[in-house]
Amino acid sequence: MKHYDVIVLGLGAMGSSALYQLASRNVSVLGIDQYDPPHRLGSTHGESRITRVACGEGPMYSALARRSHRIWTELEEQLDVSLMRLNGLAVIGGPRGAHRHQNPRFVETTEEAADLAGVKYERLSPAELMARHPAFRISDDEKVYFDKDSGYVTPEACIRAQLVRARQQKADIRINERVTSYESVSGGVCVVTDRGVYHAGQLIITAGPWLPQLLRSPVELKVQRQVLYWFALADRKSLEMYQPENFPAFIWMVPGRDQNIYGLPALGGVSDGVKIATEQEQTEDTPESVSRVVSEEERRSMFATYVEPFFNGVTSQCVRAEVCLYTKVKDARFIIDRHPDMPNVLVASPCSGHGFKHSGGIGEVLAKLALRETIPADIDMRQFTFEEPARVGAA
Ligand SMILES: Cc1cc2nc3c(=O)[nH]c(=O)nc-3n(C[C@H](O)[C@H](O)[C@H](O)COP(=O)(O)OP(=O)(O)OC[C@H]3O[C@@H](n4cnc5c(N)ncnc54)[C@H](O)[C@@H]3O)c2cc1C
The missing domain is CATH 3.30.9.10 (D-Amino Acid Oxidase, subunit A, domain 2)
Structure with missing residues (x-):
């Protein structure tokens, strides 16, 4: 059985981005999806998504959107594709x-x-x-x-581009394969699918609307x-x-x-x-x-x-x-955090209706968290924890 540094469960907006970021850091990584992304059954289809740096959901999101814009521009250059247009x-x-x-x-x-x-x-x-x-x-x-500084981005094309670059950089990808369970084992995590068993040092769960079924943690989604x-x-x-x-x-x-x-x-x-x-x-x-x-x-x-x-x-x-x-998540927040009971499992639930524009940056953050690299100071990870962050001015 092959042992990976990291497994990414779910290759939609967030997972394809994390997989690409990990592959470009030269670590051994496996991405698994129950379908063949991009597909029409989750949260990342329908031709276009709004992207904006200044978000009415709060100023803590701006740094992620800016990073996503930089990452999509790099992908456009690398693959000669069109992903984003800032038309206002x-x-x-x-x-x-x-x-x-x-x-x-x-x-x-x-x-x-x-x-x-x-x-x-x-x-x-x-x-x-x-x-x-x-x-x-x-x-x-x-x-x-x-x-x-805002406009639109094409979500299916972003997923495709990230998966192409991940493959080019030696990521393993298994599609039409469903993860049925995962557990902490000595040295990491064991992931069981309907076709096999895989081991890794870390697991990143980016399962979108299937997350509530996969997450053994008392967070309301x-x-x-x-x-x-x-x-x-x-x-x-x-x-x-x-x-x-x-x-x-x-x-x-x-x-x-x-x-x-x-x-x-x-x-x-x-x-x-x-x-x-x-x-x-x-x-x-x-x-x-x-x-x-x-x-x-x-x-x-x-x-x-x-x-x-x-x-x-x-x-x-x-x-x-x-x-x-x-x-x-309550208050349209994102969760990008380690599983409270499983330290080798990272979870990202950054939808809340406004996640796509941040997905490039979130994939980068997930890769950094998995590899224990420093998160840039302008991204305040305290906002994205399982526990609700303390509100400014709250008692
Ligand atoms: C109608 C709509 C409009 C939106 N508009 C905007 C917008 O304008 N701007 C914006 O920024 N954001 C917008 N969003 C939000 C954004 O699209 C989401 O935040 C983002 O697409 C979420 O991506 P995800 O990777 O979490 O989920 P998904 O893309 O759904 O990916 C999850 C993946 O996990 C896989 N998976 C799940 N369970 C398993 C399993 N057990 N085994 C293997 N694979 C599994 C699934 O097959 C899927 O491919 C919108 C969302 C919707 C629905």
């Missing part, structure tokens, strides 16, 4: 729509994070945003944050069904309004609605449409129980409630819809 971000919110991650100050927190991270931004009036980006229909009482929708555009002129040079990524606490929306530029033609989605907090699921079918009623309701009132040039024809899973 609008964060829009007003008094009638203040729900996001329980942070009613999402726009202001984004500005504070931008100040701390040195991101240049503008505060635009709704009229100014609509003059620049005529696709939006924004009411007068909304605030608009806008920066150009909620898996939530989310739906991504693409609506066809009216004509070529409308398509132009939604192309990356004319339409930024956006997060919008839309007025008078239960959910926030976000969206990304059109990356195809008129009939491929523009991607717009909501975030629901009401229901919980598992990857096995979740309904992956998006009904006609859901599509109709999405268009009537969240698309038609807020955008120009979009038709009611829903050309694509994908179910994707959030894995949420």
